[in-house]
Structure formats: C-alpha cells, structure tokens
Amino acid sequence: MTTNTADGGAPGAAGASRAARGARRVAMLAVRKLWFIALILVVWWLVTALGLVPAYKLPSPGDVLGALENAIRERELLGALWDTLLRLVTGWAIGVACAVALGLLTGAVPFLEDGIRPVLAGLQAVPTIAFLPLAILWFGFNATAVLVITAFGTFKPMALATYGAIHQVPPTLKMAGRAMGARGLFYQRTLVLPAIVPSLVTGLKLSWSFAWRSLMAAEIIVSGTTGLGGVLELGREINAIDIVMAVILIILVVGILFEQLVFARLERWVNRRWGLVGAR
C-alpha cells in the first residue's frame, strides 16, 4: 500500500511501478476468470480444424465469429439483442415486483398464504411456456404475450422465494418491531422487506434465469416479434447453424456479464450492508 516517496526525486518511477503492479493484478484476474473459456475455444477449434465433426453440425469458431459480424451488420442483431434485453428486464422487474408484493401482503396472513402457496408450488411443475397459447388468446400473437409470459416465468419462483425468505426472519426481530409499535404497511415496508433482502438475492438470480427461459421460448414461437428468439428461429429456417451458434454465444456472454456486473455486486453490497458472515 505505502509507496516509497522518500527518494523524492523520482515520483514517476514510483508511479510506473504501481502501474506495473496494477497491470499484473489485472492480468492475474483475467487468467483466473478466463482460462476455462480459453480451453473450450481451443477444444472447439481443434475439433472443427481436424474435421472430427462436419461443419453443418458444428461450425468452427471463426465461422461463428464471421456469422456474428455478418449478422450484426446485415440482420440488425444488435437491435434484436436490445429488444430482447429490454423485454427481459421489463418482464423480470414486473414479475419480481408482483411476487414480492404478493409475498409480503399474503405472507402476513396465514389464511391467505395457506391457500395460495400450494397453488404456486403446483404451478412450479407446469412449464411457463405451456401458458403461451393462453397468453396469445388473451393478448394476441404479439410482443405483449411474450412479455406477459416472461413476467409470469419470473413470478412463480420469485413468489416462492419470497415466502421462504419471510419465514426465515428471526422471530425476535419481528417481536422487537411489533413491541416498538410497528404495524401494518409500515411493519411490512420497514421490517419484513429489508429483513428478507439477503435471502431474496438468491431468488432474484434464480428468477432471472427463469425469465430468460420463458422469454426465449416465447420469442421463438411468436414469430414476428423482433428479438434474439426470432433470429434463432430464422437461423433454423434457413439452415444457418453459424447464426444459431452466434446467438447462443451472445446469450452466454450477456449471462456472464450480468452475473459479474450486476448480481455479484448486488450480493457484495447486501453482504456488507447486512453484515453477513463471509462478507468481503
């Protein structure tokens, strides 16, 4: 931490060595986080370069990269990505908000929870996409139906996660709040909601992956909506496996970025704020 500035003549040297150390740290981090991806790429490349699998079944990394570039230039892939992400975030946010609100409102009343919870648990076994025909009949063969399905796919696991989290709030904390006079909406907003945040983070991650699943399935089926699902379906129709692979790659990269940039940070912040063990 302390840099040697006693030899006041060379602040530049100290700065340079600090920069070098910083660069080394970044390099180490990159190696730690990227070695597995590099390994996969090498194996993939070897398999295709040695001709072990025909190219119409598995295109080479270079082909996929080319298709990616092509698709970005000619098929407005970035626009499709943007539409999908927007739909994903909106649907997920709506699903999360509804689930947490339902959990808080009904988790406080055993009669309501006892009635609702088994239905939610049962619905968990029904794939969200099974509701798409219903959504299409109600909202039309359009983006609204897709959005509703995404929100619903988020809602189911998130609502159960919220119930689970509410039951984990320490009883003395609840008693302390009630003894101080907290009641009704104030109690839910200022005690239960913040108390369940750490356990909700897991639910947020889980429901995020459920949102992706339902969104992709719905986009593939509801042709005509712009988005990655539409591009996937098009790739299949014209037998362009490199495009299909390129889209899968994009989804993978988005997944990694979200995990690293959004959820990992959220988790760190919650751990620090809530003083949980293992906080760094």
Added chain:
Amino acid sequence: MTAEPLALRIDGVSKAYPNRGLALAPTTIEVRRGEFVSLVGPSGCGKSTLLGMAAGLLAPDSGTVEAMGQRVGGPGRERAIVFQDAALMPWLNVRHNVEYGLRAQRVPKAERRTRVAEALEMVHLDRVADRHPHELSGGMRQRVAIARALVLRPEILLMDEPFSALDAQTRTVLQDELQRIWLETRPAVVFVTHNLMEAAFLSDTVYLLSAGPGRIVRRYEVTVPRPREESDPRLVDIRQDMLDRLRSEVNAAAGRGDPDLAPADALAA
C-alpha cells in the same frame, strides 16, 4: 384498591404451548411504578413466556395483564422490551435502530433527533452512532437495544436476560449503567436473569420461580439503599438464600426426571 399506583398487574396468568403441557402455572405479580423487579428461576420455567405476555406479544391462556391501569391486548406505548440477543436491525445503523420505534409511533422528526441523541448519550454510544450492528461488540449491541427501549420513554421496561450473552466485566459495567439510568429515569422494570447476584444487586423485589411449569415460590424484598455495591454483605446473604432455594427446586425437579433442567451446580454462576 391499594393506595400505591401499580405500573403492571399480572393477575393469575398462565400459558401452555401446544403439545408441551403447562409452561407457566397461574402467576400473579404486581409491580409498583418505578419499582425494579427481577424474575429468577431454573431454565425453562416460563420466565420469557411471562415477559412475552406482559409485553403483549403472547396471549395468556388464563388471567389478565394490566399496564398503567389498562388491560393489555397487544404491544403498547407505555411498555418497551429488551431481548437477550439484542435483535437489532442489521441493515440500519445505530442511530436509525434507536430511532425506529419513534418512527413507528409517528414522532415528528425534530423531536426524534433530540430524543435519539439523548438516549445514545445515556448509554455512552454517541460516538458509534453511524456504525452498523455487525461493527459493534456484544456489549455495545446490548446498549443499543437498551437505548432503543429507553428512547420510547416507557413507564414499564421489560428485560429478558439482557446481559446473559456478555462476559463478566462487560456485564458488571452494564449493570452499573442500568442502575444509574434507572435511578435517573425511574421506569418500572421487570428484569429476567439467571444471575442471582445481578438480581439482588439491581432489584427492589426478586421473585423466585419453581421449575416448569413455573410458579412463584418465594418473594425477596431487597431494601439495601442505592447506589449499591455487589460486595455488600446483605446482598451476598440474599444471594446465598436464593441459591439454596433454587438448588432444592432443581433437585426436586431432577427427582421428577424433568429433562429441561440443568444440574444444580450450573446455578452457582
């Protein structure tokens, strides 16, 4: 009625938990305004249960609780409670933890600020007001829990083993502080403890409860003037008497084969 106004009147209150039998036999305790009362008794004899009913957090199976002349049906502004494990809100800093009850009771902001500052000063926590609970020692956390109760200016302060998780030194310091604060603010206190010396040192009256289901077996009046010293021979005598009683209580219960109870020697602490 009696000439002396009562803060708390626990009248024939009992409680059984489902499938557990009776936790507390019908019990009557009267606490005068400004009186310091302790409850001691073997583990599992229903002390926390009794306090929970006084706080309005548990409904009694029989009997009634009256606080400041009003029938208790739930938590109320005239009562505040301190739990053994502090039960602070981990996401709020010390200041906001102490402020929480005032917000719940819709006290205006300016008044909240002065009352919180006052309460923090009383427990010597003004310098750590911006820290979060996990950045505090166990003793500090317990002080926050006490400040959080004091800030509500309760006429009845209920304390459930507030010092039992602390080391001996911290405990002594907090006992002295509690005695000083009580002398300054004079709420009625119902204090649950396993520590007989602590009970004798702090209390005007000590109730000894029998092994579960709990009932009162003896009442001690401690008339030693305050401020007191723990080494006071009169307090030592009272403690010894309580210890003998408790030993026979626990041994009697052990003869009945009650699995909830610790061996008698654990009480000598």
